[in-house]
Amino acid sequence: MEGLVRPHGGKDLKSLLLEGEAREDEIEKAKRLRKIPLTSRETGDLVMLGIGGFTPLDGFMGRDDWKGVCDYLQMPSSDGLFWPIPITLSAAKSLADSIGPGEEVALWDAETNTLMATMTVAEKFTIDKRHECNEVFRTTDLAHPGVKMVMEQAEVNLAGPVRVVSESYFPEQFKGLYQRPAEARAMFAERGWNTVAALQLRNPMHNSHAYLAWIAIEVCDGVYIHQLVGKLKPGDIPADVRARAIDALIAKYFRKERTAMAGYPLEMRYAGPREALLHAVFRQNYGCSHLIVGRDHAGVGDYYGPFDAQRIFQEIPRNALELRPLCMDWTFYCYECGSMASMKTCPHESKAIIDENGRYQSGARLLLSGTLLRKLMSEGKPVPPEFSKPEVIAVLKEYYDRLEHRVEVQLHGAATGAPTGK
Ligand SMILES: [Zn+2]
16 A cells, blocks of 8 residues: 555545634634533544544534434435444533524533634434434443443534634643644654554553554554543543553664554543444544454443454445454463463463462463552562563552552541641
């Protein structure tokens, strides 16, 4: 292949972000417009619309597209263009009722009180939320964080084209990490890459992820380690810590001319297979020809089979996307193989036993639980180097030490009635 893959839909990237004078004028105009509050998910979606990550969408979806995407993964308004998850905006009924047809409104991020965009309201409609959840998440269980998000949306959806004036806190808070699709494409082109595999990350990068990245480099010109900087579940490791750990890993164990790392602003929906397809759509917009799809991609709990996200790429039409999935099995270090391996390559079925001091005892496949990993780190005991490089562990350990120190300080403060410094 010569040159990078085309953006989704086959035309140019569609950036809806205003700049310079046009942006200033829009901000001025927005002062006179009715305010619509956005949830953090809607803000993340809006930033993606702004920077062209959701090319070729020009705003939040109307009812026909919402239904087409839920039922057939297609947008009737765009000649049946492939799209896997509804991108919608909701507002309280009383607020929606006060908006006239064709009225312009201002979209504000509720958490940070930031003006994000203006929108011409082309359509107001209500949806069957349970239908969306059944189609997109394959469940209506409120314990599923994505389902909860949809069920808690306000009553009325507002649709229409947007003009984006802010990328929220992402460019500043994630300076050097946050990247727009056009910037990624320019970087790939400058490096002479034609084929690029995206590695989706929302956790620290241990050896099993590194192994996927090395395999991707073998079959593509380079790997794009693309981590989520949008919101996660409580208890997950923050993006800046993950980035430092990945930097430490790349610096020592990867060829720099074959490796790039960046962050994207989207919030997790945990929609498993459907979300893997959304990850594919926006990675194609970022210029990636391949997406690594491992075990339980974008899943949560036991809602999806471990390889449902790989299977769904076989079920969509071949021409739905230019990007191709790089499907990989569950990877780990195997003491019998004496190397990194996967369920597809390694014939040794026993699980390696690690004692409470982090030392290898017996067995083959090293599958450390997050709980044991955290316990070893917090007690200052060695994490097997076969599981994670010492440079990565050092960064994570520093983070946990600080966190525990802070918890102790807060507990102490609460116990004595002194201010907690929060
Ligand atoms: Zn083995």
